[in-house]
Amino acid sequence: MTPLIRITGLTKTLKGQDEPRTILAGVDLTLHAGESIAILGRSGSGKSTLLSLIGLFDRADSGQYLLGDNDITRIPERRAAALRSEEFGFVFQRFFLLKHLSAVQNVSMALVNGQGWLPRRKRRAKAMEALERVGIAHLAKHKPQRLSGGEQQRVAIARALVREPRILLADEPTGALDTETGNLVVEALRSATDRGCGLILVTHDHDHASKMGRVLQLTNGVFDATPERVVV
Numbered sequence: 668m669t670p671l672i673r674i675t676g677l678t679k680t681l682k683g684q685d686e687p688r689t690i691l692a693g694v695d696l697t698l699h700a701g702e703s704i705a706i707l708g709r710s711g712s713g714k715s716t717l718l719s720l721i722g723l724f725d726r727a728d729s730g731q732y733l734l735g736d737n738d739i740t741r742i743p744e745r746r747a748a749a750l751r752s753e754e755f756g757f758v759f760q761r762f763f764l765l766k767h768l769s770a771v772q773n774v775s776m777a778l779v780n781g782q783g784w785l786p787r788r789k790r791r792a793k794a795m796e797a798l799e800r801v802g803i804a805h806l807a808k809h810k811p812q813r814l815s816g817g818e819q820q821r822v823a824i825a826r827a828l829v830r831e832p833r834i835l836l837a838d839e840p841t842g843a844l845d846t847e848t849g850n851l852v853v854e855a856l857r858s859a860t861d862r863g864c865g866l867i868l869v870t871h872d873h874d875h876a877s878k879m880g881r882v883l884q885l886t887n888g889v890f891d892a893t894p895e896r897v898v899v
């Protein structure tokens with residue numbers, strides 16, 4: 668089957684006031700439907716930079732990016748914006764929940780500007796289903812201030828999943844959480860792959876990384892050549 672993502676030889680050099688710095692020096696990555704990948708690497712190794720290229724927030728200097736059968740290496744920003752909302756779900760370290768809205772309203776909001784109009788009742792039903800998937804349907808009416816950090820992050824995951832993205836990108840989603848709470852969040856992310864979603868998790872936490880199907884280590888702008896550990 669065609670992979671969701673095929674990236675080859677991706678490079679990115681940052682040109683600031685100082686000397687140009689090569690952050691990514693030829694990254695190869697393939698993600699299949701239903702697969703989960705953890706990306707580890709020391710601070711500043713380029714993990715977030717890579718995720719922002721994959722999520723089409725930024726462009727590589729060279730290399731090729733195939734999304735399914737489509738070469739999207741050099742698509743215009745308008746098309747990139749459409750793909751970001753149609754194909755990707757994003758989860759960040761910060762939850763970015765709207766504090767005056769309940770959990771279910773925060774999740775439904777993600778459907779307001781989506782493809783095709785949905786009546787409010789349908790949006791709410793889908794949002795409830797997404798909250799159920801991450802195990803917090805019972806907290807649907809709670810506003811963020813009444814939720815713990817881990818619960819808020821699971822609302823954010825439900826918000827990312829409610830649009831049924833094909834690819835879920837998570838950048839340090841457990842960075843602000845303790846280990847136990849982080850485990851719940853990682854399980855909520857991983858469970859998205861049960862329905863065929865592809866997941867890429869950037870993390871510093873080796874335990875969380877080990878819950879993914881593959882673990883890749885970013886060092887000096889490329890993935891280590893050490894054999895990938897496959898968890899079965």
Ligand SMILES: Nc1ncnc2c1ncn2[C@@H]1O[C@H](COP(=O)(O)OP(=O)(O)OP(=O)(O)O)[C@@H](O)[C@H]1O
Binds near residue numbers: 681712717
């Ligand atoms: N907009 C920018 N302008 C200049 N330098 C940047 C910019 N964004 C990132 N960098 C630099 O690029 C390098 C890679 O950053 P990146 O955030 O991708 O690393 P990371 O592996 O995600 O780090 P961390 O684990 O600390 O989040 C860092 O040295 C960072 O300082």
